[in-house]
Amino acid sequence: MFWVLLFATLVVAAADWVAVALDKRAAEYVLKPLTMVVLVAAALSMSGPDPSAARWWVVAALLASLAGDVFLMLEDRFVAGLSAFLVAHLLYIGAFITMGVEAMPFVLGAALVAVLVRALGVKMVVAATESDRSLGGAVAAYLAVISLMVAFGIGTARWWVIAGALLFYASDAMIGWSRFVGPFPQHRVAIMTTYHLGQVGLVLGLLGSA
Template identity: 30%
Template sequence: MLERIFMTGDGLDALRIALALLSLIAAIAYQVIERAAPSLLRTGLKTAAIGLLVPLPLLAVGIGPALPLLLLSAAFLFSALGDFFLAMKGDARNFPRGLVAFLVSHLFYIAVMVPIASAPETLAQKTISLAVGLGAMALYFTLAPTLGRMKLPVGTYLVVILVMALSALAIPEGAPLLGLGAVLFVISDSVIAFDKFKSPVPARGLIVWITYYVGQALMALSLLALLMP
């Protein structure tokens, strides 16, 4: 997988490796200061962790199919935008803005994955897909009494991220890392929702950021490997 992404021999491999390493460094640095007061540094690190991945699919255009790679780059871009809004404190409107940005990101992920997805074939695929679906339903009905005006937005978001995860789980060539990444992404957002609308989650910041970043990284690597023949 890594050879296919970072050892293409087109003269841009050093740039690809640098972007991936800087993304990892930004993610680790953000986790170190995650509990600190909002600041330009904190916001910048959180945004950069995924933002630095945006150019990777663009650098592969010409090696792989242009449209899916452009859509994947857009998925990273809107994820970084969602991180930017969620890192900004002091304005209640930033949470719904972040929600919309991530919803759009999932739609781009879906646009990349649905054309290469197929019906789950193995028992493991079917079992995990069923578990993810039931878990999403259980989470929504648990949160519903406390969502208030956010019931429709959260419900819509939950449906979209569920479709994204099921699409990832339905790509045999991407298994198991693509499906694992999507499930980790779902777990991260579920913890955020439960913490915000139901009750505080111990070690929320650590759980959310690790599952989110590792999930996105696994999805990024898996999809780039699939799209770069």
């Protein structure tokens, strides 16, 4: 059942990417949350060697992400969406710790995100602050938490988790860049593609399917 639901997730996600590319907002409002609903069902159906505690951390993270998706589709709910995804990243960190984090990969992950924050993150925080002073602190806090999520994800030394965490990071980096620094061609398609594939990767890696 898991593989059927995972395939269904990818089909719905691909339909959402097409809707985004064609700017079909009504279809997006259905397909974007539906993708996460089906992925939650897939996570719940998966059997594997990992402790059940990790499964519930992941399901909770997916549900928080679903809430974030809904908030970000609404007008003037950016901070609410940001908060929901911040919670999702904290839940993913809980899952990574439950699954086990190795010291050396974690240190390498922390070094990598430090470079990324210095290269891209600082500019986004400054741009967010200039756009709306009240957003600067929220964006900085979010950047810190998602960077920790990536470092802990790399620390698991699981390839699916690493790929998923990095894709999620890339998606959020593109959201921040396009919103506060400047959009780039087809940025919305790139954001959604990396986001959905990142979530799928995290489910595969954390729940023992890798």
